[in-house]
Amino acid sequence: MHRRHQHPRFTRRCRRWQKSVHRHPDEPLDHALGRSRGGFGSKLHLVTDGRGLPLVAEITAGQVAESTQVDWLMDGIAIPQRLGPPRRRPKRLAGDKAFSVRSVRDWLRAHGIRPVIPHKINEHAYHDGRTRFDKDAYKRRAVVEQCVGWLKECRRVGTRFEKLNINFHAMVNLAIIERYLRILFSDRA
Numbered sequence: 001m002h003r004r005h006q007h008p009r010f011t012r013r014c015r016r017w018q019k020s021v022h023r024h025p026d027e028p029l030d031h032a033l034g035r036s037r038g039g040f041g042s043k044l045h046l047v048t049d050g051r052g053l054p055l056v057a058e059i060t061a062g063q064v065a066e067s068t069q070v071d072w073l074m075d076g077i078a079i080p081q082r083l084g085p086p087r088r089r090p091k092r093l094a095g096d097k098a099f100s101v102r103s104v105r106d107w108l109r110a111h112g113i114r115p116v117i118p119h120k121i122n123e124h125a126y127h128d129g130r131t132r133f134d135k136d137a138y139k140r141r142a143v144v145e146q147c148v149g150w151l152k153e154c155r156r157v158g159t160r161f162e163k164l165n166i167n168f169h170a171m172v173n174l175a176i177i178e179r180y181l182r183i184l185f186s187d188r189a
Contacts, residue, residue, distance in 0.1 A: 024166055032165035034061030042160060044148065044172065045069045047077060049090075052143035053183070054151070054176045055079070059169050067101045074111070092116050094141040116141070151175050 032042045045058040045066060056076040058069055074093075078086040093099075093108055094116040100123065108115045116137045152158040154175040162168040 024164060027164055027166055028061075030061050031163060032059045032061050032168070034063040036062030038062070042165075042168070044151070044157075045073055046144060046148060046151075047073050048144050048147050049079065050140065050143065052147045052150075054147055054179065057169070057172050057176060059165055059172065066095075066098045067104050070095075070099065070104050071107055074107075074113075089113055092137060094138055094144075096141075147179075150179065154178070 033040065034042075036043070039062075041062045043060050043062055043064060043066070045060065046054055047056045048054050055078075056073050058073055058076075060069065070093075074089070077088060077090065079088075079090065080086050089111055090113060092114045095104075097118055097120050099115075099117045100120050105115055105117070116134055118133060118138065151172065154171075156162075156171045157175050160168055162171065
């Protein structure tokens with residue numbers, strides 16, 4: 001047996017992977033790639049306003065739960081106002097059943113945000129007749145799904161070509177900028 005085969009964990013490929021981490025200290029070690037139900041990939045966490053304009057985007061590994069990113073995403077919001085500083089908190093937050101976690105509901109309540117999140121079947125509030133759920137506000141959550149669909153029409157976002165998370169996040173930001181420009185100049189065609 002050759003000496004180079006005795007320790008297979010120290011390969012050239014391993015050193016190349018570490019080089020990208022040293023060059024980009026903000027890069028996560030897993031490059032925001034991981035396994036989920038859909039296979040090996042990334043998750044795009046997105047917050048939009050009521051018209052479907054993206055406000056904040058974050059990319060994590062495929063196995064990361066959506067409910068763990070709520071506080072970080074909500075801290076990145078800046079809703080422009082006509083007068084005064086931008087508003088940092090929305091009035092309501094709509095999400096699917098994955099966000100129906102006590103920690104998310106407590107965080108939203110502490111910050112004065114009304115949750116529009118359906119309860120899971122195994123939760124006590126689902127069977128409680130006193131808990132009200134705003135179905136009309138929840139139907140407007142479709143603008144988020146439409147925005148994600150529009151972003152995935154951009155080829156570099158739909159199929160992730162970049163290895164590094166910071167490069168992929170830059171492509172997502174470019175797609176968001178393109179979306180803003182199309183909306184801004186849509187009446188001047």
